Amino acid sequence: MNGVMLVARREVATQIRTKGFVIGLLVTALVVAAVSFAPKLMDRPDSYTIGTVNSERLPLDRAAPEAKFEWKEFADEATARQAVLDGDVDAVVVGGTKVLADGQLDDELGVLLQSVNREVKLGAAGVSIPPLQMETVGEDARYDSARTGIAVVLVLVLFMLIIGQVSMVAMGVVEEKGSRIVEILLSSIRPWQLLAGKIIGLGVLGLINLVVILGVGLGAAAASGIAADFPPGIGGLVVGVLVWFVLGYAFFATLSAAFASLVSRQEEVGSVITPLTMTIMVTYFVAFYATTDATGTLATVMSYIPPFSSMVMPVRMAATEVPLWQVAASMAAMLVAVLAVLSFGAGVYRRAVLRTGARLKLTEVLRAG
Amino acid sequence: MLEISELRKRFAGGPDAPGGKVALDGVGFSVRPGEMYGFVGANGAGKTTTMRIVMGVLQADSGSVSWQGRPLDYDARRRFGYMPEERGLYQKMRVAEQIEYFGRLHGLSAPAAHKATEELMERLGVAERRNEAVQALSLGNQQRVQLAVALVHDPEVLVLDEPFSGLDPIAVDALAGTLQERCRGGVPVIFSSHQLDLVERLCDAVGIVARGRMVASGTVAELRAAESDTLRVVVRDPAPGWADGLPGTVTVNGDRHVLRTTSADDQEVLRRAIKAGRVEHFGVEQPTLTEIFKEAVA
Numbered sequence: 001m002n003g004v005m006l007v008a009r010r011e012v013a014t015q016i017r018t019k020g021f022v023i024g025l026l027v028t029a030l031v032v033a034a035v036s037f038a039p040k041l042m043d044r045p046d047s048y049t050i051g052t053v054n055s056e057r058l059p060l061d062r063a064a065p066e067a068k069f070e071w072k073e074f075a076d077e078a079t080a081r082q083a084v085l086d087g088d089v090d091a092v093v094v095g096g097t098k099v100l101a102d103g104q105l106d107d108e109l110g111v112l113l114q115s116v117n118r119e120v121k122l123g124a125a126g127v128s129i130p131p132l133q134m135e136t137v138g139e140d141a142r143y144d145s146a147r148t149g150i151a152v153v154l155v156l157v158l159f160m161l162i163i164g165q166v167s168m169v170a171m172g173v174v175e176e177k178g179s180r181i182v183e184i185l186l187s188s189i190r191p192w193q194l195l196a197g198k199i200i201g202l203g204v205l206g207l208i209n210l211v212v213i214l215g216v217g218l219g220a221a222a223a224s225g226i227a228a229d230f231p232p233g234i235g236g237l238v239v240g241v242l243v244w245f246v247l248g249y250a251f252f253a254t255l256s257a258a259f260a261s262l263v264s265r266q267e268e269v270g271s272v273i274t275p276l277t278m279t280i281m282v283t284y285f286v287a288f289y290a291t292t293d294a295t296g297t298l299a300t301v302m303s304y305i306p307p308f309s310s311m312v313m314p315v316r317m318a319a320t321e322v323p324l325w326q327v328a329a330s331m332a333a334m335l336v337a338v339l340a341v342l343s344f345g346a347g348v349y350r351r352a353v354l355r356t357g358a359r360l361k362l363t364e365v366l367r368a369g
Numbered sequence: 370m371l372e373i374s375e376l377r378k379r380f381a382g383g384p385d386a387p388g389g390k391v392a393l394d395g396v397g398f399s400v401r402p403g404e405m406y407g408f409v410g411a412n413g414a415g416k417t418t419t420m421r422i423v424m425g426v427l428q429a430d431s432g433s434v435s436w437q438g439r440p441l442d443y444d445a446r447r448r449f450g451y452m453p454e455e456r457g458l459y460q461k462m463r464v465a466e467q468i469e470y471f472g473r474l475h476g477l478s479a480p481a482a483h484k485a486t487e488e489l490m491e492r493l494g495v496a497e498r499r500n501e502a503v504q505a506l507s508l509g510n511q512q513r514v515q516l517a518v519a520l521v522h523d524p525e526v527l528v529l530d531e532p533f534s535g536l537d538p539i540a541v542d543a544l545a546g547t548l549q550e551r552c553r554g555g556v557p558v559i560f561s562s563h564q565l566d567l568v569e570r571l572c573d574a575v576g577i578v579a580r581g582r583m584v585a586s587g588t589v590a591e592l593r594a595a596e597s598d599t600l601r602v603v604v605r606d607p608a609p610g611w612a613d614g615l616p617g618t619v620t621v622n623g624d625r626h627v628l629r630t631t632s633a634d635d636q637e638v639l640r641r642a643i644k645a646g647r648v649e650h651f652g653v654e655q656p657t658l659t660e661i662f663k664e665a666v667a
Contacts, residue, residue, distance in 0.1 A: 175459075179458070187447065187451050188522075
């Protein structure tokens with residue numbers, strides 16, 4: 001076990017000092033913070049400047065409490081027209097009977113003006129209409145857009161981190177094999193220790209990334225106030241995402257190390273792990289599709305099938321309410337898959353990593369038993 | 370004692386060699402504690418394959434390697450020091466960290482690994498480079514670091530594949546001095562080399578391998594004893610035909626005649642030489658390792 005920890009510590013210590021890691025972490029943190037602030041910046045409350053000529057100010061605030069209204073009075077219609085053309089005002093109410101606008105009047109403002117005007121006039125005539133009571137019979141849809149947004153961001157983060165760390169594992173394996181460092185390493189530790197140490201070390205770096213992203217994201221969301229729109233149970237989701245990252249990473253990283261141990265040159269790494277990167281991409285696409293239809297059959301079925309479940313289940317967890325037993329069942333299936341891959345990958349790695357030279361065939365390695 | 374016996378290894382055939390290639394065909398020798406063993410042979414003779422089998426990097430088809438009377442296993446190998454033919458270091462890792470890391474992997478505690486690293490860097494002259502990345506070092510210095518990695522855990526046995534290749538004479542002396550020190554401390558050292566003069570100078574025993582077989586093994590003196598000594602006589606301006614009937618060869622160099630013979634009676638040769646002319650040289654020459662080697666692999 002000591003050997004595993006030494007190898008893992010070396011991976012963390014060497015990577016964490018590189019410019020690439022530090023800059024990457026800073027950039028992701030900035031991007032995540034920007035994404036968390038963006039909705040507040042873009043989704044500003046509507047504000048209108050409305051002019052009047054010989055008219056009362058309509059009580060628009062009561063009908064639309066979230067919007068801001070600024071009023072301007074004009075002496076006559078001609079100056080008001082000019083103000084509309086200059087863009088100083090969005091609309092001008094003239095004599096309480098007509099509205100001037102430049103081209104097409106903003107739809108929402110138009111509807112608002114009409115209905116408030118009708119209400120005011122009816123009120124003046126002594127007619128009062130009680131407002132319609134709104135009642136929902138479906139699910140609570142208040143958090144739907146926030147949930148989808150979180151799911152989209154999460155699955156992208158999981159995808160980027162997994163594909164990044166998995167290729168680091170592959171490159172690390174080939175670095176050691178190609179330079180024959182592995183011959184010295186394996187005279188002091190066992191192949192499984194070297195493999196486990198490398199996977200754990202690079203996994204810890206991935207987790208550091210993920211924790212920073214989640215921390216910055218949640219912190220920025222709290223600071224910008226959009227955290228108020230978050231659905232309940234965000235804490236459980238965060239824990240779930242961390243667990244799913246570990247499971248998904250363990251699955252793909254082990255296969256990556258096994259495939260990479262078949263080649264001896266860095267130039268061959270890309271091609272030998274292509275089937276794996278394709279699988280990660282497909283997993284991501286399925287999960288991304290699931291963000292648009294989180295309750296659909298495809299999303300539900302795929303959220304149980306390893307390795308797709310490692311990204312699809314977190315999407316479902318973010319986008320809808322998933323019963324705990326479903327999450328547990330999916331995690332159990334993924335765990336079994338990870339264990340199977342570990343035993344297969346460790347076997348391939350052990351047999352292949354000392355056989356330097358030309359690219360080995362997987363079948364050849366398995367036969368060599 | 371490290372005993373290597375009857376190692377056989379055949380590599381699977383490729384398109385160019387459908388039947389496979391026999392790399393080792395019964396290689397065996399033994400190295401005593403405190404003995405420096407030079408392993409020589411032409412390229413492709415099987416030196417590297419033998420060392421890789423000793424270090425467990427390759428599996429032999431048959432044969433055995435034992436250390437202190439027991440078959441060599443993983444735990445015993447952990448106490449060996451190894452320098453592979455193709456140098457293996459983390460190019461981007463710093464010198465001191467790297468040596469310490471391998472010390473820790475071999476089971477040293479952090480303070481022990483640190484102390485051993487400091488001593489080795491000092492001894493091998495790379496102490497000023499401690500914080501440089503390995504890739505920034507010259508080949509000679511990289512090789513010193515590589516040796517430090519093999520020595521850091523104070524190994525019981527040293528197995529070094531071509532430790533001196535590509536080094537300048539000063540670096541060779543630094544490495545050789547360190548190896549001799551370990552050797553005097555009772556560590557058996559095996560190293561392969563093409564620099565036969567170096568092997569002759571450093572080694573107590575030599576093994577010559579050719580085409581996967583041991584063709585000679587023993588102390589340099591034993592190998593010499595197996596070869597007959599050469600009597601070399603130089604006679605100036607002798608009477609023509611003075612050496613007729615003597616076994617051996619005469620080469621003429623100006624007015625100097627040089628007779629080399631391994632089987633003639635030396636007293637008879639001396640009498641004839643004195644009678645023939647002025648004897649400038651009369652002496653027995655021991656064969657050099659290069660001569661023994663050429664003879665052995667021929």
